Amino acid sequence: MEKAILKLICITVLAIGNNALSHAQIFDFNKEHPYQQIFVETDNFGSSYLNVLEEGLTSIANDTVKLKVINDLAYYWHTRNLNTALEFSEKGILLAKGLGNTLWEGRLQVTQGAILLRMERLNMAEQLLQEAKSKVKQVDLPFLNTQLGYVFERRGDLGKAAEFAMETMNLGVALKDKWAIAQAYSDLSNIFWKQSKFEIGLQHGLKSVRLFKERGINDLDYGFALYVVGNNYLGTANYEKALEYYKQSNVIGERYGFYNNLADVYISLIDLYSFMGKFDEADRAGSSAIKYSKLLDNQFLLMRSWLSLGKLQILEGKYISAIESLERCLVIATDDFGDIFYLSQAYEALGRAYAGNHNYQKAYGAFEQYDKLEKEIFTAEADQRISLLQTQYDVAQKENTIQLQETRLIQQNIRQKFMTIAIVLFMMFLAMGYVAFKNNRKKNKRLEEQNLEKEYLLKEVHHRVKNNLEIISSLLALQASQLKNNTLSSAMQEIQNRVYSMSMIHKRLYQDRNLAAIDMNDYFKDLGTHVLESFGAENRIKINYGIKNIELDMDTAVPIGLIVNELLTNSFKYAFPNNRKGVIELIMEREYDGLMVLSVADDGVGQKQEEHAKNKGFGKHMIDLLVHQLDGQLTYENTKGIKATLKFKWQHP
Structure with missing residues (x-):
């Protein structure tokens, strides 16, 4: 749990920094393909990405890229505000129709269907999704089938929802689409959870999470998969594991502003903290669930928020408050409310609240509604359909495994023949x-x-x-x-x-x-010793050398040697009059970009500026010519003695 909290803190800090860089990471208009698609090619940005997409629209000249960005705006706005999302989808469909682009018209219809089903307009959503099927490509069908599966899941037809999940699975395998396979496992895990088959739901959910991790993109669906695994752990009463997965889902939701996933998680956290007896934390989770549901303007999530709060209040023995919360829940869930599963739960909880408040007549009526709805959802036919689909998939997987093994045997035989040929050829080449x-x-x-x-x-x-x-x-x-x-x-x-x-x-x-090269350290020491002896100054003047691992070619070493000879001679002649003692520093070192720096500095009496200017003898002219030959620059400093510094370009010999 501590690791999950630490991860949340780290990602929050990174998200602050990432917000400033989002525009550069999502758009680069100097490239041929200026849009790096969010949650497909990159997830390296923060919650401001929707603003970045809107700002970028004005700079996009390519119509196809513009449609892609509008489609992403429409889809990901449904995580923040459904009405805004609907407006963007309408704008995109009109643009696609005006351009005669049937493919993007179909893709935007799929996105609009996803938005409408979350607005509980299930019939309109199904109609739009079915219409889009003939317009989009095969690669778009896994996403389309996922949305159709959600339509039937909301209606309580779990068998039909499972069929669409399996169709998505088969398409994912055929297309080698890791997202589609992971999403199918996530949807099946959610369906098994609704059937209270938590162990098998957990198996599918963990497979989904593993595949999303391998994909390497933290997106909306990965956050939902983590939430579904948490639900199944909650169903098995493994509260610590459930909390771990809920927190991981919240990390993604907080980073990207996925209000729908955040509302889902906080609704489940109400139940989790209730079972753990942490009623204060459950109340806070309830407030967060209602907050995000209202921000999203999502009646489905708001209904579920009041439902979970009502269950919490029943556990606390606050039956009157529970009745009020559950009646609010049912007011939101009007007659055309699509999700029978949660509607049945609401009536079951209301029955318990009435019974706790000793209003047995109303309790009976609520339980009667619950029994009626439960029979519609958990039919033997639906259970058989899901089991049959699972069996068919398992058999197909085994057949694929056998076929794969046969293919591998054929490939192995071919490899052995190639190896034999390769060995013969190798011997010949040898x-x-x-x-x-x-x-x-x-x-x-x-x-x-x-x-x-x-x-x-x-x-x-x-x-x-x-x-x-x-x-x-x-x-x-x-x-x-x-x-x-x-x-x-x-x-x-x-x-x-x-x-x-x-x-x-x-x-x-x-x-x-x-x-080809001369070791300058040894060379300068020999040269310095010779000049000292020629002036008879070896007992009163000391030369310190600072040259390490520097070798120069002959064409460079000759002028450098002559320059150093002249500079040492000048120091002996002028820096130490009247047999004065002193020290000369001779240093050569490399700098950046192949620049070499040579300095000869004495601690003698120095020289006045006007005297230095008058010193135009042969030695000075020769130094100037040699510096020019090296294409270098020689400067003098007159502080504590004279320091001559030569800088020139150098290449290793």
Whole structure:
């Protein structure tokens, strides 16, 4: 029971959110088929769906879609207000006739028949449903037969109602329509309940609920099936189970505003709470039943509400109040009231109320009416018809099972033959594959040898380029040592560092396994150590590295190495004057959308804006050219020292 309450709370919360999204989920006018049909293609919306359908009508250009929406409006308005539902069905029929669309005229007539039978206009409903049969398609017949079954059930002809339920069942099986099969089981469960055959009613009802769950749509009929199962559990005096199913039905009813199902459930809850001795809760259920019956403007439900309240008052010993409630019930149930079953119950309850109030003459008259009506409903003929139908269905199911088994045996033999053929073909392909494998193995071995040879040659090229660059670097260092001019000597040192940064790239390429990419973490550490040593600053300046699992191709690594070399050189030259100690942070990391960010930041003395603007030497021009080559963007921040940040697009090598 706690689970059911929790489910109710969750669905209520979701429904609030869903109401805001209903329009988007039901209509999308950018699509070829703009209407996602409610309770067929989706149930992901809240109780405002009828307003959404009405608003959407004005934007629908396609006549067929418009008729479909009007039909759904008509049918589902009957769960809120029968008169409004009737107006929509009339509007749809007129539109279908004007368009000459006989199919949708018939479908709307079926919907109107469903509305009329709930208004207790049973003869008009039957006539309209029979007329619609020749206009609709076979797929529409399960729904049509269900409504015809309700007409005869209301009249008390349970045998005829069962025939229509079985016809719906057979159509559902033929069409593989899970809704039709589930609905047929639900209707049979309701008929057995009316006959007080609760155990067999329960079996059919639980089958219906299982099929509705498999269908995956919480609709009006699923809510009704849950209610019928609750009724059968109530008939077996399993009150806890009955309450569980009533609450599940109410969850669906509250979410979508199914006033008819809510009224049904609250009427049954009056009886349930009465039997449990919870009279206050039964009274509250009675108030809710009357409220929803009046909102719906449904005399049938209102009659049943007063009937259940009268039964409750009899149990409480309030016989005068019970007589008043039951007389109200019978005033509503006029002479042309269709449902003899509930009419008989009303007279039986009135007889007990009169007897409790010691008015035995009126009690006798009420019981006499009850006996007369009961004989009309529970005839031996009706009972035999229902039993015969059930037997015929069971036999048909067994025949279908035998036929299915024979079909499966034939299919199994065919599968075995195919398996034999498949195994022979597989063996042939296996032999061919083995020959191809041996040939490919030889080719792969030759390719592997060629690749190793090429890899060796490529490494040798990188090795020689690295050696040549190191020779150039050594020559520059030798030349710098002989220069007495400090400016020229410093310039030569910077050129040497640049050459060294490039030689390190080639060194990495021939030392690592991957000839296409350079591990930037190791590369930057080697480069930083070299620059520190060239300036003799390894004892006073520390470089912290923040590079993890980043590899760059050679075309990207060379300009990046030169840029970092220049930025480190600038920090050593300007950030730490007078042998000042300090720290340099060298960080490279990936960002979103393939963006790479490189930053070199020192905690030195910084640089004034005008000084930074004047610094237009060769190093600055070279950095600008390299940044342009990378199609990147370089920015400087001058807070606690200088921080240079380079952002550029990067792809994995």
